[in-house]
């Protein structure tokens with residue numbers, strides 16, 4: 284680790300220890316002993332700061348609690364890991380996390396009627412209203428991950444044996460949410476370009492009706508899937524679902540928080556987003572937004588009465604199990620939200636950067652892109668069987684030579700050892716970093732005598748599988 288990054292962590296840790304002294308002290312102030320400990324820590328901090336400034340010293344702290352390594356991936360490297368890119372915290376979210384890291388930190392000023400989304404200090408109630416408005420939906424709730432959003436919907440709408448239409452590229456959590464509710468998934472096949480079309484969705488609905496005698500109870504489709512990050516015919520699919528009067532869940536795990544999502548325009552009854560995947564938030568976090576029609580049912584409140592005590596819990600929502608994100612998760616979402624609202628306006632730039640990098644990769648002879656191309660997303664599946672994998676065949680490190688070469692250049696997040704098909708995500712990288720990683724891949728290719736074209740081909744190299 285660079286010594287300056289190391290010393291930054293040490294300084295943060297030292298400050299946390301100083302904070303610990305305040306937490307242990309009486310409200311009246313520090314005791315003599317605590318004052319002495321405080322002065323000692325301040326002296327330690329100054330020494331760390333001096334090292335930080337000069338870039339000197341040696342690592343003095345390498346473990347947290349004696350067991351955890353310091354995670355400095357985002358400080359030391361350019362991380363192109365497919366699922367991590369848009370979940371990196373903003374600086375404001377990191378501040379919120381250190382400030383609100385204590386357990387139920389959202390609950391300081393929780394007042395009657397005691398529900399998370401009603402808390403006004405900090406502005407959690409307003410945040411819920413803003414989220415709904417931002418997605419152009421009527422109600423929003425924060426949930427522990429997109430998967431818990433799916434689950435709230437399936438548990439509301441799906442009964443034992445009911446069919447739910449999903450995509451042939453659906454995420455495993457969609458399968459599990461349907462299974463959890465006792466339903467059965469029915470997958471819409473892809474066309475030859477790996478796209479889920481409105482027409483194929485309509486056909487699948489017809490097939491389900493013919494096969495089971497009943498219509499599916501829910502259509503749940505990803506705008507961009509997790510395998511290719513291809514864009515599917517989401518608005519058309521919403522229309523088809525409504526023609527059959529089937530509720531439509533828009534899975535925005537790879538869109539909410541990186542691009543503008545307008546639930547009404549899409550015709551979504553539910554919009555689900557992932558905080559830790561695409562909203563620069565601590566895991567597990569996410570959002571479930573609902574339209575007027577389905578809000579009362581999905582957000583139904585408890586009717587349960589204790590047989591002995593006759594206790595009732597009034598407005599607690601059953602699917603939310605009362606309250607959901609009660610601490611640093613929610614506060615990180617809220618702290619990132621202004622930046623997230625701003626960054627979705629620049630999605631076109633992210634797509635340009637993605638295409639720039641992919642164009643460079645395609646100039647390396649034998650490389651292919653398996654996702655639709657030109658790219659419409661920052662996540663891409665590539666096939667380097669014809670390029671980098673040819674070297675792996677004869678290299679003593681096999682596929683790991685590529686990870687070695689990338690790590691040496693400060694790039695991580697590709698699937699270590701994989702030189703055939705793998706995924707990467709360029710979301711949030713500056714143009715400088717995009718140029719840097721593009722040059723690095725070209726340089727590695729040249730080092731191993733893989734020819735690199737001078738000019739971008741810009742032809743669609745989409746491969747059928």
Ligand SMILES: *Cc1c(COP(=O)(O)O)cnc(C)c1O
Pocket residue numbers: 427428429430431453454456457505507508509534536537556557558559560568569
């Ligand atoms: C990542 C992902 C999910 C799961 O998101 P969580 O917030 O981790 O639950 C669901 N669907 C798709 C398409 C995804 O890419």
